[in-house]
Structures are given as structure tokens and as C-alpha cells.
Amino acid sequence: MQRSGLVIGGVAAPLAGSTGGTARNTAVPDPAALYVPGVLLASAFVHGLFGFGFPMLATPLLALGMDLRAAVQLTLLPTIATNLGSIAGERHRGEALRRFWPIPVCTGLGSFAGTQVLLAVDPEPLRALLGLVLMAYLLTERLHAGGRERQVPLWGLALLGLGMGLMAGVVNIFAPVVIVFALYTRMPATLMVAAFNLSFVTSKGGQLLGFAWRDAVDASLLAQSVWALPGVLLALWIGIRLRRRIQPEHYRRLLRLGLWALAVALVWNALLAG
Numbered sequence: 001m002q003r004s005g006l007v008i009g010g011v012a013a014p015l016a017g018s019t020g021g022t023a024r025n026t027a028v029p030d031p032a033a034l035y036v037p038g039v040l041l042a043s044a045f046v047h048g049l050f051g052f053g054f055p056m057l058a059t060p061l062l063a064l065g066m067d068l069r070a071a072v073q074l075t076l077l078p079t080i081a082t083n084l085g086s087i088a089g090e091r092h093r094g095e096a097l098r099r100f101w102p103i104p105v106c107t108g109l110g111s112f113a114g115t116q117v118l119l120a121v122d123p124e125p126l127r128a129l130l131g132l133v134l135m136a137y138l139l140t141e142r143l144h145a146g147g148r149e150r151q152v153p154l155w156g157l158a159l160l161g162l163g164m165g166l167m168a169g170v171v172n173i174f175a176p177v178v179i180v181f182a183l184y185t186r187m188p189a190t191l192m193v194a195a196f197n198l199s200f201v202t203s204k205g206g207q208l209l210g211f212a213w214r215d216a217v218d219a220s221l222l223a224q225s226v227w228a229l230p231g232v233l234l235a236l237w238i239g240i241r242l243r244r245r246i247q248p249e250h251y252r253r254l255l256r257l258g259l260w261a262l263a264v265a266l267v268w269n270a271l272l273a274g
Contacts, residue, residue, distance in 0.1 A: 035065065036062065036074060036224055036228070037224075037227075037228045037231060039058055039061045039062055040058060040074070040075075040078050040225065040228045040231070040232050041228070041231050041232060041235045042057070042061075042235070043055075043057040043058035043061070043078075044078065044082055044231075044232040044233070044235040044236040044239065045235040045236070045238060045239040046239065046255065047082050047236055047239060048082075048235065048236040048237065048238065048239020048240040048241075048242070048243065049239040049240075049242055049243050049251070050239075050243070050252070050255065051086075051193070051243070052175075053255070054075070054078065054079055054082045054083075055075050055079050055172050055173060055200075056134070056137065056173050056175055056259070057258075057259070057262075058071075058074075058075045058078070058079075059071055059072065059075055059130065059171070059172040059173060060130060060131070060134060060259075060262040060263065060265075060266055061262065062074055062075070063127050063130055063266060064262070064265060064266065064269065067123055068118070068123040068126050068127055068130065068171070068172075069118060069119065069123055069216070070218065070221055071172070072118070072172045072207065073211065073217070073218055073221040073222060073225075074221050074224060074225050075172060075225070076204045076207055076208055076222070076225070077204075077222060077225045077226060077229065078225055078228065078229060078232045079200060079204050080200075080201055080204045080205070081229055081232060081233060082232065082233075082236050083197045083200040083201050083204075084201060085233065085236055086193075086197045087194070087197045087198060087201070091190075092190045092191055092194045093194045093197075093198065095191060095194075096191045096194035096195040096198065097194075097195075097198060099191065099195075100157055100191070100195040101157075102154050102155075102157035102158040102160075102161055103157050103158075103160055103161040103164070103195055103196075103198075103199050104161065104195070104198040104199040104201070104202040105158075105161060105202065106157075106158045106159075106160075106161025106162045106165060107161040107162075107164045107165040107168065107174075107199040107202050107203045107206070108165060108202035108203060108205055108206035109161075109162065109165060109206060110161060110162040110163065110164060110165020110166045110167075110168070110169065110203075110206070111165040111166075111168045111169040111202070111203040111204070111205075111206030111207045111210065112165070112169065112206040112207070112209055112210045112213070113162075113165070113166060113169060113210075114165060114166040114167065114168060114169015114170045114207075114210070115169040115170075115206070115207045115209075115210025115211060115214075116169075116210055116213075116214065117166075117169065117170050118169060118170050118210075119210070119211070119214050119216055124270060124273050125270060126170060126171060127266050127269065127270040127273075128266060128267045128270035128271065129170070129171055130171040130172070130173065130266055131262070131263040131264065131265070131266030131267035131270070132263070132267065133167065133171050133173050133176060134173065134259060134262065134263040134266070135260075135263045136176040137173070137175040137176045137179065137259075138256060138259055138260060138263070140176050140179040140180060140183075141175075141179060141256075148186065149185060149186045149187055149188065150184065150185045150186060151185075152185055160177070160181055161199065163177055164177050164178070164199060164203065165203055165206060168203040168206075168207065169203075169206065169207055169210060172207075174199075174203070178192075178196050
């Protein structure tokens with residue numbers, strides 16, 4: 001699927017006003033060639049600044065201009081890289097893995113299954129689902145809970161992981177599920193961040209295996225994301241460094257407004273396409 005002005009599947013879709021004749025000799029960069037790396041770098045910077053948000057921001061931005069399946073593949077390797085960087089800085093990753101290991105394990109399995117759904121159905125309506133999931137995150141993110149931590153049995157953690165994985169496989173976002181679980185269990189924030197960073201990595205691994213199982217991996221898309229990795233990691237590092245110097249809470253309102261605009265645009269575009 002190609003949309004005007006974007007690189008999809010390694011092929012540059014023609015820009016408005018372009019012709020099929022001889023390419024013009026111009027030094028002006030092609031916006032289509034800059035869009036994907038620009039989105040990935042900006043999302044990595046936001047992730048570093050706020051400590052979350054890479055796939056949640058990159059997926060809807062990319063999905064506005066291309067097939068959701070292509071958008072998902074473009075985010076897989078950068079998401080793994082950004083979350084491995086986050087895990088490396090987590091002092092509680094060992095305790096989180098010991099207490100909550102069924103979540104990342106089953107998230108990987110659920111992501112594999114969710115990817116099969118993504119590849120089996122028409123992806124166009126899923127853009128609207130992505131927008132609705134983003135709205136659900138924005139609504140639940142404002143909720144708060146206090147009190148003592150609740151213990152969840154291992155089978156409950158496994159079901160949670162499967163649900164998260166299915167959502168990740170279909171729309172590449174599972175933040176609403178994470179927030180509801182954290183509100184219910186009142187788990188410590190340090191353990192929550194470590195556990196779900198691990199789950200992000202296993203979910204992306206499950207998605208990669210899911211695409212490979214159906215022979216649906218687009219090597220050109222993965223190549224684009226690989227080329228962007230050094231810039232993604234640099235943008236992540238800059239965001240982390242900046243987070244230590246400023247108060248990112250002052251900018252959270254702008255991020256929320258931007259995510260609301262993205263969610264509405266995704267739903268609106270899907271309705272128009274239908």
C-alpha cells in the first residue's frame with residue numbers, strides 16, 4: 001500500500017506535482033526520504049525525555065502515511081534498541097524478572113499470535129483501532145491509585161502477558177493494559193518500569209517471529225530502521241540527558257495534545273477510507 005510522499009516497502013511514492021519523466025536535478029532533500037527517520041528520531045527523543053513513548057508515538061505517526069503492517073515493521077528494531085538501553089539502566093530488572101517473569105514470556109507468545117491476526121485481516125480498519133487504543137491510553141493515564149500492593153498469581157500474570165502481546169501484535173501498543181494493571185496491583189513504579197521494558201523487548205521479538213513465520217518480513221523496511229538506529233540511540237541519549245536538566249512534566253501537556261490529535265486523525269482517516 002502506498003500513500004503520497006512516503007517511502008513504503010522501500011519504494012518512494014511520488015510526491016504531489018511530480019511526473020513520470022526525467023528526475024529533476026535539485027539539491028532539495030526529498031521529504032519522503034526524511035519522513036521515516038525523522039519520525040523514528042523524534043520518537044526516540046521523546047522516549048528519552050519522558051522515559052516512555054517510542055512505539056506509542058512512532059506507530060500512529062507512521063500509520064498516518066502508510067500501511068499499518070509497514071509501520072509496525074519499521075518500529076520493531078528501534079523499539080528493541082531503545083528498551084534494551086532502558087533496561088541496562090534499571091537496577092531492579094533482576095527482581096522484576098524474578099517476580100513477574102510470566103508477563104514478558106507470555107507477551108512474546110501473545111505478540112506472535114497478534115501478528116498473525118494483523119497479517120490475516122484488512123489492515124485499514126486497524127488504523128481506527130490504533131487510534132481508539134491511543135485514546136484509551138490518554139484517558140487511563142490520568143488515573144491514580146494508592147494503597148498497598150496487591151499480589152497477582154502466576155496464571156494471572158500469564159493472562160496479562162498474553163493480552164498485552166495480542167494488543168501489541170495487532171496495533172503495536174499495549175500501554176492501556178499496563179496502566180490498568182498498575183492501578184489494580186499498585187506495584188512499585190521501579191518494578192513496573194523494569195518489567196514492562198522487558199515485555200516490550202519480548203513483544204517485538206514475538207512480532208518479528210510472527211512476520212517471519214508468514215514470510216512477511218520486508219527486508220527494505222528493516223534496512224531503513226537499521227540505518228536509523230545510530231540516530232535513534234543518539235536521540236534517546238540526548239532526551240535522557242535533557243530529562244536530568246529540565247522538568248519534563250512541564251511539556252507533558254503538549255505531548256498529550258499531540259497524541260490526541262494523532263488518535264483523532266487515525267480514526268477520521270479510517271472512517272473516510274471506509
